[in-house]
Amino acid sequence: MSDDLPERNRGRSRGRRVRRWVGLFRIAIYRLVARLRHVPRQTIVTVALIAVTIALLMIVTGIAAGIATDSPADSEADVRIVPAGGGTLSSVIDVETARLGNVHETSATLDEREDVAYATPVLVEAVRIRVDGSDETETVLAMGVVPPAEPIAIEGVSTAPLEPGDPHFANGAYDGARTGEVVLTDDAAAAINASEGDSLEVGSSAAATRRRENTGGSLAYTATAIEDTAANGVSGALPIVMLHLSELQSISGADDDDLADQVLVKTGPDASTTAVESAAADAYPNATVQTGDDGQLASIRSNDFALATSLVALIVAVVICSLFVATSAALTIDKDRQTIAVFAAIGFSTRSRLAIVAVTTLSLTLAGALVGIVLGTIGISVTNYVATATVAPEPIATIRPAFGLYAVAVALIAGVLALPYPLSLVARTNVVTELGR
Amino acid sequence: MARDSPPNENESARARPISDGADRTAAPSSVAVRCEGVTHEYGTGSTASRAVTALRDVSFEVATGDVVGLVGPSGSGKSTALHVIGGLLEPSDGTVDVLGTDLTALSGAQRTRLRRDHIGFVFQQFHLLPALSARDNVALPLIERGVARRERQRRAAALLEQVGLDDRMDHLPSELSGGEQQRVAIARALVADPAVVLADEPTGELDTGTGARVLELLVDVADERTVLVATHDERAMAVTDRVLRLLDGEVRQTEQFGSEQ
Known part of the structure; x- marks a missing residue:
């Protein structure tokens, strides 16, 4: 009983303290x-x-x-290979800037690495586009990519509607089957009044001449999908289309040396960016290798x-x-x-x-x-x-x-x-x- | 009366020795307050050249249960004497003994604790908190003692009833007359059941009739507590057992009522 007294006193003292603080x-x-x-x-x-x-x-x-x-953490690339002195948007600003060559083979080599989830070259070109038979022609930004087996989004445009790989490339012969697939952003679709499944004409005036020479002018493209850019978080109302790299190269003349503006490399889930960065630097010793959000477009949104x-x-x-x-x-x-x-x-x-x-x-x-x-x-x-x-x-x-x-x-x-x-x-x-x- | 509430756990503070580690008299004393050679100067230190001696070698005793008036003109040192006895001021010299504890040996925090447990203050300007009702104002000192809210309210209500304000419990101070506010202040001074009550010019803000009634009430509800009233109102003598007349910081005269001077 007497042992309880100190405990009881402590309890009373605590109670007083609590009541005092509440008061x-x-x-x-x-x-x-x-x-x-x-x-x-x-x-x-x-x-x-x-x-x-x-x-x-x-x-x-x-x-x-x-x-x-x-600028989500899981951005489209952990490593970007861009030409020295060039940049993500260089082709938009100045078509004469340096580009990377032999991009299909180099990307494929990087893609085969176990620590790489995917590697795709990206060629960016301004092209003219219209719905087949329409007079409404618009200049839009075209992105040529090699869609990975697992679809990805590049600048908010998903590669899912495009057939994986780049069949028209055909190991550099550019005589493989053309897919004719084009993904349009809703801004691009609105600009030419296109709907999903519409036949399209894509090209520049100079390239169109070449194309007619090469293919007898029988090229046909199809609007495979219209991407909702607002839902995908693409900033800016820039009309963009996406198609297979080799098909864009053929239109723009970049097929001579298998050119692209950059190569995007995404590392595997637990892979080291440093090792991939090193491999990218080996693949293009004279190019600039950027990691994370170093890219110009990314940096302003980083x-x-x-x-x-x-x-x-x-x-x-x-x-x-x-x-x-x-x-x-x-x-x-x-x-x-x-x-x-x-x-x-x-x-x-x-x-x-x-x-x-x-x-x-x-x-x-x-x-x-x-x-x-x-x-x-x-x-x-x-x-x-x-x-x-x-x-x-x-x-x-x-x-x-x-x-x-x-x-x-x-x-x-x-x-x-x-x-x-x-x-x-x-x-x-x-x-x-x-x-x- | 205020002593009617039965002791409970909240009262344990009162049952403890009144100071922690301070000097203590060996045996219980019938003297509640003892001042010996108390001198207090304002404006010492950096303003020493303008120092004012408020109390000069003041010595007196107040027996337990006595009602003592400190009477004198403005500036005579009455309020300073109360502040020294209440532990609000540390005198420049001398010793102040309250309930057997030498205040000059206590720290500021110890003097505050002693005030909380054993001293009640009544001020000239009432100093009620404008945001609190009469009952909450009365219950205020019990918060620091950790008394439960219900008990605080009960005791405050009982005291307000004693001072005749049972119909004003929920009124804010601004809704009360001067006399009513001072009665609330008296109830607040007594709610913690102090042994000593110090009233500094409690009638200063009141008209003559109200002042007289408030003084009578104070002495009445204080019951057997020791009460010191500082006042320049000669009529206050009517309710006191003894009067100490102060002038220029010195006790000039002691008048004992009911016995020889």
């Missing part, structure tokens, strides 16, 4: 309500400033997350960029929030020193007084964060509406449930960082002076 918490909330009642303008301004900061943080983070989503943006937003939000909270709390305490002195006079310990002020301050910050989450959600919707109505083909900012927790956490961190100043004012309050005021 202090209630006082803090009462004080916040009273503050809203007695100095509504100052309180509302503080909450509004915190809310706006948090809302801006959410919008910037939403845009950053949108950018990151646009996760690093998104991370940097959201980090800057985070730091700015924390600093601004802290300053708002610290200033507001200090102003309030300056008016409220007498109450703090009364707490001291009726026996509240310094720790309890500090706790009351801390909880009041953090509650104010939390209120700002909650309003900020609402404003941020609205802000993201407005941002997306404005963006899609003006420059962007699709929403540029995303919103996720985790943003709410993130906003609350950021606001609380800012609140905690702001605490030392108001708490030092509380600790320095001269009880006797304040009681006699």
